[in-house]
Amino acid sequence: MANLKPIEQKLAENARMINGYLERALSGQEPEPLGKASLHLIEAGGKRLRPYLTVKACEAVGGRAEDAVPFAAAVELLHSFTLVHDDVMDHDDLRRGKPTVHKVYGMPLAILAGDLLFAKVYDVALKNRPPGMPPERLIECIDKITEATMTLCQGQALDISFPCASDVSVDDYIEMVGAKTSALFRLCAQVGALSGGGSDNQVDTLGSFAWDAGVAFQIEDDVLGVTADEATLGKPVGSDLREGKKTLINIHALENATGEQRKLFDKAYGVEDASQKDIEAAVEALKEVGSIAYARGVADEYVTRAFKSLDAIPDTPAKDELKALVEYFVKREY
Amino acid sequence: MANLKPIEQKLAENARMINGYLERALSGQEPEPLGKASLHLIEAGGKRLRPYLTVKACEAVGGRAEDAVPFAAAVELLHSFTLVHDDVMDHDDLRRGKPTVHKVYGMPLAILAGDLLFAKVYDVALKNRPPGMPPERLIECIDKITEATMTLCQGQALDISFPCASDVSVDDYIEMVGAKTSALFRLCAQVGALSGGGSDNQVDTLGSFAWDAGVAFQIEDDVLGVTADEATLGKPVGSDLREGKKTLINIHALENATGEQRKLFDKAYGVEDASQKDIEAAVEALKEVGSIAYARGVADEYVTRAFKSLDAIPDTPAKDELKALVEYFVKREY
Numbered sequence: 001m002a003n004l005k006p007i008e009q010k011l012a013e014n015a016r017m018i019n020g021y022l023e024r025a026l027s028g029q030e031p032e033p034l035g036k037a038s039l040h041l042i043e044a045g046g047k048r049l050r051p052y053l054t055v056k057a058c059e060a061v062g063g064r065a066e067d068a069v070p071f072a073a074a075v076e077l078l079h080s081f082t083l084v085h086d087d088v089m090d091h092d093d094l095r096r097g098k099p100t101v102h103k104v105y106g107m108p109l110a111i112l113a114g115d116l117l118f119a120k121v122y123d124v125a126l127k128n129r130p131p132g133m134p135p136e137r138l139i140e141c142i143d144k145i146t147e148a149t150m151t152l153c154q155g156q157a158l159d160i161s162f163p164c165a166s167d168v169s170v171d172d173y174i175e176m177v178g179a180k181t182s183a184l185f186r187l188c189a190q191v192g193a194l195s196g197g198g199s200d201n202q203v204d205t206l207g208s209f210a211w212d213a214g215v216a217f218q219i220e221d222d223v224l225g226v227t228a229d230e231a232t233l234g235k236p237v238g239s240d241l242r243e244g245k246k247t248l249i250n251i252h253a254l255e256n257a258t259g260e261q262r263k264l265f266d267k268a269y270g271v272e273d274a275s276q277k278d279i280e281a282a283v284e285a286l287k288e289v290g291s292i293a294y295a296r297g298v299a300d301e302y303v304t305r306a307f308k309s310l311d312a313i314p315d316t317p318a319k320d321e322l323k324a325l326v327e328y329f330v331k332r333e334y
Numbered sequence: 335m336a337n338l339k340p341i342e343q344k345l346a347e348n349a350r351m352i353n354g355y356l357e358r359a360l361s362g363q364e365p366e367p368l369g370k371a372s373l374h375l376i377e378a379g380g381k382r383l384r385p386y387l388t389v390k391a392c393e394a395v396g397g398r399a400e401d402a403v404p405f406a407a408a409v410e411l412l413h414s415f416t417l418v419h420d421d422v423m424d425h426d427d428l429r430r431g432k433p434t435v436h437k438v439y440g441m442p443l444a445i446l447a448g449d450l451l452f453a454k455v456y457d458v459a460l461k462n463r464p465p466g467m468p469p470e471r472l473i474e475c476i477d478k479i480t481e482a483t484m485t486l487c488q489g490q491a492l493d494i495s496f497p498c499a500s501d502v503s504v505d506d507y508i509e510m511v512g513a514k515t516s517a518l519f520r521l522c523a524q525v526g527a528l529s530g531g532g533s534d535n536q537v538d539t540l541g542s543f544a545w546d547a548g549v550a551f552q553i554e555d556d557v558l559g560v561t562a563d564e565a566t567l568g569k570p571v572g573s574d575l576r577e578g579k580k581t582l583i584n585i586h587a588l589e590n591a592t593g594e595q596r597k598l599f600d601k602a603y604g605v606e607d608a609s610q611k612d613i614e615a616a617v618e619a620l621k622e623v624g625s626i627a628y629a630r631g632v633a634d635e636y637v638t639r640a641f642k643s644l645d646a647i648p649d650t651p652a653k654d655e656l657k658a659l660v661e662y663f664v665k666r667e668y
Contacts (some may be wrong), residue, residue: 034491085449089442108423108494111445112487115419118452119483126477135469142476143460149453153446157368160442 007324014055014072015048021073025124029116037105037113038120041080044096049217050075050184052325054192057206059318063196070128071141071191074121078145079184081117082152084110089160097234121145130195141191148187155179159246168246176246177218178211185214205312212306213326219299220330222247223292226283238279244270248298252291261285303330341662344655348389348406349382355407359458363450371439371447372454375414378430383551384409384518386659388526391540393652397530404462405475405525408455412479413518415451416486418444423494431568455479464529475525482521489513493580502580510580511552512545519548539646546640547660553633554664556581557626560617572613578604582632586625595619637664 004012022042029035051072058068086092087100088110094100102110125145129138158176162168168176189210193203224233225240226249240247250269257265268274268282286292303326313319338346356376363369385406392402420426421434422444428434436444459479463472492510496502502510523544527537558567559574560583574581584603591599602608602616620626637660647653 030488031491031495033495034488085445089445109491111419111423112491112494114449115452116484116487118449119480119487122456122476122480123484126473126480135473138473139460139469139476142456142473146453146456146460150450150457153450153453154364154368157365157443157446160446161365161367 005328007321007328010321011047011049011052011325011328014052015046017069018048018051018072018076021069022076025073025077025120033105033109034112034116037101037109038116040098040101040104040113041084041095042076044098046076046096048076049325049329050079050188053185053188053210053213053322054195056318056322056325057189057192057198057210058196060206060313060316060322061193061196061198061202062316063192063198067130067133068192068195070124070130071195072188074125074145075184075188075191077117077121077124078149078152078187081114081121082156082184084114084117086156088114089156094235097231118149121149125191133195133197137194141194144187144190144194148183151179151183155181155183162246168251170248170251173246173248173251174215177215181218182211182214185210185217202313205309209306209309209313209322212302212309216299216302216306216326216330219248219295219302222249223295223299226286226292238268238276238283241268241279241282242271242274248295249286249291252294253286253289256291257285257289261289265289299330303327339662341655341658345381345383345386345659345662348386349380351403352382352385352406352410355403356410359407359411359454367439367443368446368450371435371443372450374432374435374438374447375418375429376410378432380430382406382410383659383663384413384522387519387522387544387656388529390652390656390659391523391526391532391544392530394540394647394650394656395527395530395532395536396650397526397532401464401467402526402529404458404464405529406522408459408479409518409522409525411451411455411458412483412486412521415448415455416490416518418448418451420490422448423490428569431565452483455483459525467529467531471528475528478521478524478528482517485513485517489515489517496580502585504582504585507580507582507585508549511549515552516545516548519544519551536647539643543640543643543647543656546636546643550633550636550640550660550664553582553629553636556583557629557633560620560626572602572610572617575602575613575616576605576608582629583620583625586628587620587623590625591619591623595623599623633664637661 019042023039026035026039026042029038054072054075055065055068059065083095084101087095088102088107092100093103100110101113105113122142122145125141126138155176155178158179162172186207189206190203193206198206222240225247226238228237230237241250253265264281264285268278271278306326307323310319310322353376357373360369360373360376363372388406388409389399389402393399417429418435421429422436422441426434427437434444435447439447456476456479459475460472489510489512492513496506520541523540524537527540532540556574559581560572562571564571574584587599598615598619602612605612640660641657644653644656
């Protein structure tokens with residue numbers, strides 16, 4: 001771990017703790033194929049950004065990290081459940097560089113593994129209440145988990161319902177990303193703050209912070225999709241282009257690219273058999289049109305808003321770590 | 335309603351109340367296609383046996399029916415969620431005589447509608463706590479909902495994992511039915527009794543009653559699959575035969591049918607293009623082998639066990655209604 005940045009070291013430490021917890025929560029599941037299918041995506045790795053956010057939100061209100069761990073595990077289970085089902089719906093073959101659950105175990109077990117992971121979210125949250133958490137607060141956590149999940153379903157349905165990016169405005173995009181990504185980020189901060197005994201105000205404030213950070217995170221994800229390399233992405237570069245995905249970059253290009261740049265974009269956008277050369281030319285066009293810079297600018301605005309929310313939270317190392325987390329995933333150059 | 339039996343009248347009244355509640359709980363869901371997909375199966379009807387069981391368990395411990403209604407709606411949402419997903423997994427085209435959700439709205443929205451229904455289970459249970467229910471009791475309800483769902487997932491996985499009925503013993507069948515059907519019946523009785531302020535003992539006793547009743551119900555469902563008509567079933571008669579389903583009847587026949595009867599059975603069992611005549615001949619063979627009578631006998635044993643559990647519950651009209659419910663669905667000749 002010698003070359004890791006401090007935030008990367010902290011994420012790795014946190015991930016080890018959360019992974020151990022998750023493996024225990026899912027171990028011994030019968031019948032075996034269901035157990036394996038539910039663990040498949042979790043074992044494929046991931047940075048565990050959401051559990052880290054949960055733990056740090058707990059510490060930021062003066063709580064102990066260990067009290068947040070069950071909820072941190074619960075949000076990762078919720079995240080996994082949505083990814084497993086999304087991959088079935090989108091017929092995606094790869095996730096985190098590995099074959100998706102339905103590719104390995106078939107569609108029926110993938111649906112079922114997602115359902116089980118969803119139930120486990122509640123199971124883990126209910127069975128491991130931090131000592132001293134009043135029952136009404138646990139109910140509030142369960143309620144927020146439920147609200148977030150309903151919003152996630154809505155976001156995914158919006159994504160499915162827009163047939164193509166040309167029908168999607170920037171506002172639609174922000175609404176969709178809010179529902180698909182920010183709702184879960186907000187949940188992490190809320191249940192983290194609740195598990196740490198934060199005030200209602202702190203729960204809301206950290207929730208707002210995480211919502212805005214989530215939007216920035218998703219936009220940066222779009223940016224990485226055309227600027228990072230395949231090993232980092234765990235999927236081919238430019239697949240968002242080839243698949244005609246509704247990213248902020250593509251929406252901007254559809255509204256602003258003209259002439260030669262538009263031609264290059266159209267040769268790759270939504271074209272299943274576009275060559276790697278077509279993709280590279282389209283990425284160049286995106287740069288020239290300013291679509292990538294535009295997306296980065298919007299992400300920066302959301303980071304500024306997120307940090308502003310944190311002004312209302314006392315200065316602590318945890319608050320600095322929350323900021324470092326956002327800076328890490330918005331400015332990531334890995 | 336002049337020709338309805340008393341239990342049928344009561345079920346119909348209860349269904350009206352529950353349906354109104356469910357429609358309100360799911361109304362206004364955005365985006366519209368998701369809202370429609372989630373309501374599709376609920377609007378297709380059904381007797382609402384499970385909500386009735388919930389309400390009557392509440393009354394049987396001295397509670398007020400209205401206090402059980404949110405939980406009665408929640409168990410029906412849970413039932414719907416599992417049916418919508420099961421139909422996707424099993425590629426079934428018909429349910430309650432209507433096209434399944436994925437047939438009408440496509441696989442992605444069907445998965446999503448199931449997920450939303452699942453989240454709504456918790457939403458409805460959390461947002462409508464009966465006045466005076468202590469928070470710890472609500473947590474107990476949420477915990478039992480979660481436990482039951484994990485068991486349902488396990489049951490469905492067992493069903494998927496057994497490749498064919500010849501590998502399934504009667505004990506395997508009972509285990510699978512317990513997990514797939516009885517776990518939900520038990521949940522109904524448990525949350526009903528909890529919402530009515532029942533003692534821990536009463537919650538357990540009514541849970542045991544409902545577990546055994548659930549096994550009897552499922553076996554009777556197998557029997558109806560070969561003895562009822564298509565209008566009653568909402569699917570073709572004998573489709574359990576044609577599809578090679580692991581019903582108690584088929585398991586018995588595989589172990590006991592020989593000679594001519596076995597030949598007739600084999601001509602229909604698991605044979606996708608079996609003619610209606612083949613099916614009818616196979617059903618005759620099942621009768622001659624005694625497989626249908628055997629299944630009915632096992633169902634009766636479970637009814638006896640279920641009724642025995644009720645001995646520990648005070649005599650009330652609700653207790654009689656619980657018995658009448660079981661008699662209705664085990665001896666149904668509709």
